[in-house]
Amino acid sequence: MLPPGAHRLNGSLPMPEKQPIPDDIAEQAADWIVRLTAGDATEREQAQSGFEVWKKQHPLHAEAAASLQQVIGRVNEVRATTHGNPEPAHAALKAALAEGNRSRRRFRKTVATLVVACALLLPAWQLLQIYPPAYLMADLRTTTGQWQTHDLPDGTRITLNSISAVNLHFDIERRILELIKGEILVDVAQDTDRPFLIETAEGSIQALGTRFVVDRHEQTTTLTMLESKVSVQTAEQRAEHSHESTLVQAGERIHITAQGVSAIETIDTRTISDAWQYRHLVVQNRPLTEVLDELNRHRRGHILYDRAQLQGIDMAVVLPLDDTDRALQLLVDSLPMIRIRTLTPYLVLVDLAPASE
Amino acid sequence: MPPPDIHCKQVETLYSDHHRWLRGWLCKKLGCSEQAADLVHDTFLRILNSGEVLTGLTKPRAYLTTTAKRLLIDRARHRRVEQSYLDELALMTATMEGAPSPEAILMALEALKQLSDALQSLPANASEAFLQHYLLDETQPAIAARLGVSVRMVQKYLAQALLCCHRALTD
Structure with a gap:
């Protein structure tokens, strides 16, 4: 008994020839085809006329030439699919060929993750004793479809939505959470001595014991306040150490971009809390x-x-x-x-x- | 290559003697799943399509597991091809009007998987030269400079890659 569908032929080019092309003829055809696109103009012209003569010498020559040129035809078809943009195909083949290096890279990444994980396992005070007054720094990130909740050493709880990344810079004076990309829900733990700051490329959000959602996509940081209030500074105000800021309260949403802070929108805090929970x-x-x-x-x-x-x-x-x-x-x-x-x-x-x- | 009917007979014997065993082996490796059953099917399909001489096969089970392992490696690579292509495509379509048709995407993916089969078996320089020249339209002297080899060497790489891709696309 044969496995079902055993005679299926998948994805081959339609090949009309009965006998396979001899290797030496295929090699000659390949040499000619490569020289057709040589950098040197004289070589190209010579190749063109030489190739024509060679193809006429034997029917198998012409067949080999046509068959090998189908490879280039196929590459051009792939490029045409994306309107001539070679990037998707290039990225795909690069990823396919990166196999050998991947396992090594993954190993290094695992080691780095382990180091970070160990750092997070130690209570903050212990780390601060080991590295006084250095800061604790950690990378947290999620991949597609992943949700992660982390309890930080100060009691703050953050939930990372799909494809999100944050860096933590905590020291004795300040707690800074840098949102690189994606969306996070933050439940800030009260600590009157150490302000809690969320920083993105677009601006800073300062809080004292509060609950909110920050989302960063395509050069826009969106803040959705669920409880209490925060003060917001744009990147420009932050750079100038300005004292100006915008106050955002529970039930309000703003967008921060390079142009500044948008007008305040109102939102339903209950729905958004539920959305995160469920x-x-x-x-x-x-x-x-x-x-x-x-x-x-x-x-x-x-x-x-x-x-x-x-x-x-x-x-x-x-x-x-x-x-x-x-x-x-x-x-x-x-x-x-x-x-x-x-x-x-x-x-x-x-x-x-x-x-x- | 043995005559097709003899080859079929040999695969048939191999299948009836060992397919249960292979399934069990794959179950242990991958966990019993549809995937294991699927892989058994594809392993025999690959052997059937390869037309390799099976007469006097002294270790049929080692032959089967090697074929199955290669298949798994190829599948993993094909998944990477698919994922990376679609990632880039999604980026592109975000700014482009009119996404390619599903048929065109599937055809492109099929071709890319076959090309990846060929290119992965080549030395790194040869596959790099092929991508640079035929996909990215880089000139042969520029590739020579980048790889630190002569133009003549680049032409050898390109011919080697063309032959290898040709075999993958016509097999």
Whole structure:
């Protein structure tokens, strides 16, 4: 008995020839083809005429030439898929070839993670005794679809959403949490002697015992206040050691960019707290494209769509972020005009459903 | 290469004698899952398509496990190809109007996986020269300078890579 489907031939080029091309002829063809794109113009011209003569010498020569040139044709087709941009294909092949170096890199990364993990396990006071007055520094990061809650040595609790990274710079005088990217929920522990600061490239948020969400994406830091209040400084004010700041209270949201602090929006703190607790995405009248972007951040693999095509569709919805398959299903259920196709576990395509059935 | 029907017969014998054992072996390695069953299937498929001479195979089980291990390595590489390609594509489509069609993406992925099979078996310089010249349109003298070798050597690398990719795409 043979395994089912054993005669399936997968993904080969259609090859009309009956007999394989002899190795020496294939090698000659390869040599000619390489010289066709030589850097030297004279060599190129000579190769062109020489190649034509060679191909006419024997039918197998012409066949070998055509067959080998299909390799270049195939590379060009791949490039054409991305409108001539070679980067996706280049990145893919680079990743495939990086195999050998990967295990070594991973080892180094593991060691670094272990060092950080050990550092976090030690109580803060102990570290401060070992390294007085040096600071405690740690890297915390999450990957796609990962959520992590960390209790910091001062009693502050932070939850990192998918693809987020923070650095901690705690010392005797200050607690600084540097948000590199992504989104975090912070429950700051009271410590009147050591102010708690969240710093991003766009600005600083200073708090004393409070609960809020900070999100940093595409050069915008968004602050959503859940309890109490904080004062916010832009990167510019921070650099000038200015005393000016913006006060943000519970139920308010602002965006900090290089242009400054946006107008204050009001939000429903209860919904957002619940969203973090139950890992839900809660949106009220936001564009579908934004919702898809958000799902993308939580999904291994990709949701692909044409931004222009889906523009103008707004929605209000609650989606589970820890089960993006279900989230996508809920999305289709609430928006009958869109269509979702799963091509591979890594690739989901979203577009407008065909007009009529 | 043995005549196709003889080869089929040999694979059939190999399958009936050892597929249960291979499944058990893979179960131990990977945990019993659909993946193990799937891999057994693909292992035999690969042997069948390879057309290798199986007469006088003294250690059939070692042959099967080697083939299965290679398959796992290839799969891991194919996943990296897929993931990295789609990562970049997602970045691109964020700024580009009109994403490529799903068919075009799948075709590109298929070609990239086959190219990765070929390129990984080449010396690093040869695969690098191939990518630089045929994918990124870098000139041969520029590649020579970058790799610190002669232009003639770059041409040898390119010919070697072309032949290797050709075999992978036509096999």
